[in-house]
Amino acid sequence: MVDYSMDFYILRPVDLSKGNHKVFYEIENRGSKQFGAVDESSGGNNPTTAADAGDAFLMNQGYTLVWSGWDPGGRAHRPFAPMAAARTSIGDPRPSLTERYGTHAGYVAAVTAAAQALEAQRMLLPADVQTYITNAQAPVTVINNPVYGSYAF
Numbered sequence: 001m002v003d004y005s006m007d008f009y010i011l012r013p014v015d016l017s018k019g020n021h022k023v024f025y026e027i028e029n030r031g032s033k034q035f036g037a038v039d040e041s042s043g044g045n046n047p048t049t050a051a052d053a054g055d056a057f058l059m060n061q062g063y064t065l066v067w068s069g070w071d072p073g074g075r076a077h078r079p080f081a082p083m084a085a086a087r088t089s090i091g092d093p094r095p096s097l098t099e100r101y102g103t104h105a106g107y108v109a110a111v112t113a114a115a116q117a118l119e120a121q122r123m124l125l126p127a128d129v130q131t132y133i134t135n136a137q138a139p140v141t142v143i144n145n146p147v148y149g150s151y152a153f
Contacts, residue, residue: 008068009033011047011059020062028069035065079142082151090147097140097153104139104153111136 013019026035033047041047041054050056058065081087081096101107115132118124124132140153 008066009047010064010066012064013059013062018062019064022063023066024058024063025066025068028067033067035067079145079148081148082142082153086148107140107153108133108136 024035024038026033028034035041035047035058036054039054039057039059041052047053053059080094080100081090081092083098084096087094087096097107101110112133115124115129119126119129141150142148142152143150145151
């Protein structure tokens with residue numbers, strides 16, 4: 001099994017009875033919220049102040065705003081700890097690489113099984129299956145992670 005995690009934001013009316021019971025949901029593109037064009041705001045990836053809301057068009061209409069997305073190369077990317085001791089030392093509840101897969105060969109086997117299952121369900125093309133497997137066979141290398149430092153798996 002291959003796991004994925006992401007951050008998400010939810011901004012909702014303080015008084016839900018004044019909301020319109022509808023959600024404005026935006027899937028971020030590489031970690032960049034784009035709602036600014038709708039609210040005439042600067043947008044931004046951490047909307048926490050009144051200024052971030054611009055004219056607050058969506059909020060004044062009673063919408064609950066939800067964002068989720070991915071950015072594998074950006075600030076939101078949090079690699080898994082290499083071993084259990086590293087993750088427990090900072091309170092990371094996600095199993096480490098060694099807890100998940102045991103060895104790099106175990107990781108390759110998990111990726112292979114997942115890719116082949118998706119191909120069998122006609123959700124992945126055969127050429128893409130091989131690409132995933134080939135990419136998994138390369139060492140997992142993390143360089144200068146602020147929490148775990150540099151390591152290879």
